[in-house]
Amino acid sequence: MSSTHATCHELEAPLQFDVRPIVFVVDDDISVRESLELMIRCEGWQPQTFSSAHEFLTRPPVLVPNCLVLDVSLPGLNGLELQKRVAVERTDMPIIFITGHGDVPMTVQAMKAGAVEFLTKPLNNDVLLTAIRAALERSQVALNLAAEMRVLWNRYSSLSQREQQVMALVVSGLLNKQIGGELGISEITVKAHRGKVMQKMMAGSLADLVKMATRLRLAPAVITAA
Numbered sequence: 001m002s003s004t005h006a007t008c009h010e011l012e013a014p015l016q017f018d019v020r021p022i023v024f025v026v027d028d029d030i031s032v033r034e035s036l037e038l039m040i041r042c043e044g045w046q047p048q049t050f051s052s053a054h055e056f057l058t059r060p061p062v063l064v065p066n067c068l069v070l071d072v073s074l075p076g077l078n079g080l081e082l083q084k085r086v087a088v089e090r091t092d093m094p095i096i097f098i099t100g101h102g103d104v105p106m107t108v109q110a111m112k113a114g115a116v117e118f119l120t121k122p123l124n125n126d127v128l129l130t131a132i133r134a135a136l137e138r139s140q141v142a143l144n145l146a147a148e149m150r151v152l153w154n155r156y157s158s159l160s161q162r163e164q165q166v167m168a169l170v171v172s173g174l175l176n177k178q179i180g181g182e183l184g185i186s187e188i189t190v191k192a193h194r195g196k197v198m199q200k201m202m203a204g205s206l207a208d209l210v211k212m213a214t215r216l217r218l219a220p221a222v223i224t225a226a
């Protein structure tokens with residue numbers, strides 16, 4: 001790795017709730033961990049280093065942009081095996097692989113599984129920093145989408161069971177009269193429920209409501225009326 005300026009000024013003390021991006025590093029070589037830690041800190045990010053996959057997995061997920069710089073060859077659980085775990089348990093965490101002896105099949109496997117980059121040692125700092133920036137941007141997008149989905153699910157959960165039934169029939173394209181026939185309620189009652197649905201879901205139009213239902217992947221309504 002090209003050398004990092006040893007006199008990089010220490011960043012100011014982090015706030016109680018530090019929202020700076022976190023770059024996790026998992027490598028069993030302490031010299032690599034220390035070098036990357038300094039470089040990451042000098043960029044204004046939070047470094048967190050681990051010597052093994054198992055040690056890393058004890059760290060709970062975070063809600064700030066983050067990524068993982070991961071050595072392929074690790075004691076115990078190796079990098080490719082850890083990648084499979086991360087893909088399931090930490091979907092907002094992009095991975096940058098580093099290795100001292102990569103080969104084509106290994107690279108292909110890692111990239112097919114979603115790795116941002118696969119770099120060989122000795123590392124080029126500029127290339128690695130570019131990869132980390134891209135990974136953190138990807139993480140930010142994933143976190144934003146997850147936050148939006150939580151808000152959407154909270155709105156949907158606030159609907160009563162009847163309102164959820166009405167919403168399902170509305171987004172299926174039924175008119176109020178048809179919905180009343182399906183549910184055995186009056187058209188006036190359907191209108192009242194429909195208004196509540198639009199209000200609670202904060203939908204400005206039927207098109208908005210349909211988009212929300214699509215994002216929530218709600219099951220299509222079972223329509224029995226002729």
